[in-house]
Amino acid sequence: MIQIDDAGSGSLVGGTAVGILRIETNEYMWDVIPIKYFTSPYFENKRYEDYTLSIIKKYLKYLNVDKNEPIEICQGYIFNKTRDFLAKSNYNVKSTKISDPLQSLIESSFIDYCTQIGIPYDYLRYTKYPFHFHKMLRWVFADKKNRVKLCKTAWNSWKKYSDTQLQIHYDYIVTGNYICLKCGKKINTPSKIKVIEFTTNKKQFIYLHDNCRFSQ
Structure with missing residues (x-):
């Protein structure tokens, strides 16, 4: 099974992390939608949807995902165009709330990214809602x-x-x-x-x- 999720779409600071996981083999990949896609005019034109789709297409190809393998994808706004693409391409896709293992993996990746752009790790780690x-x-x-x-x-x-x-x-x-x-x-x-x-x-x-x- 493939899981697709994001982290950081609700964070004021930083871009947004997008990740994909094949549960059976623990193959995990992630990338970041750059901050510019959440500034004008890119955000209003929903260009982040195109960037997200390009990431997911790349990883689907790398993982050689066929049309029968189950895919669970997050319901968030980041994936609007990606969900449409998967459905119209006849992938075995289900839009749902994503839980572990991918949820923890992508959230951890986003925290790593945020520390790289300057947010102190200790400022994020000791709180229920770090972002x-x-x-x-x-x-x-x-x-x-x-x-x-x-x-x-x-x-x-x-x-x-x-x-x-x-x-x-x-x-x-x-x-x-x-x-x-x-x-x-x-x-x-x-x-x-x-x-x-x-x-x-x-x-x-x-x-x-x-x-x-x-x-x-």
């Missing part, structure tokens, strides 16, 4: 000038909050387990810190080393 919109927004606003290029800027949610006013002040922490969201390194305590404050659905706070000069 929650406001969590990613805090990371972007920690170095907005250099990180906007990593965002899905055609999203309405980004357009809603992209010009949010950022207020900066300084504070002092005595205890706690914090990382600087600009450089990704631990903030030692006790320590003076730089705080970026902004409001979306609630007040949000970003903690940085008071003199961090890291550049993305």
Whole structure:
């Protein structure tokens, strides 16, 4: 059986990972839809659907998938054109919610990709929802000038909050387990810190080393 799934289509930061797995042999391959396909005008024109289809076609050919082998494919919007192609090409395809083993594999691959583009691994690992919109927004606003290029800027949610006013002040922490969201390194305590404050659905706070000069 073949499984097809994605990870990151709901993450503000980064492209979207697309993966395919043959369960019986554990043959697993994945690729990333580049960020540009989630910016204007590519996103509005749904060019990400074409890119996704090209990835899946390549892997179907590599795995030599015939028309009788069962294929389970994710129901997400990323795969709209791919699902149509598979059905019209008479593949044995079923649109469904994808679970393990592929779900964990592709999510792990997407986390690896995100750490490569600069998101601290520790910022992602200790949370139930590592790619929650406001969590990613805090990371972007920690170095907005250099990180906007990593965002899905055609999203309405980004357009809603992209010009949010950022207020900066300084504070002092005595205890706690914090990382600087600009450089990704631990903030030692006790320590003076730089705080970026902004409001979306609630007040949000970003903690940085008071003199961090890291550049993305």
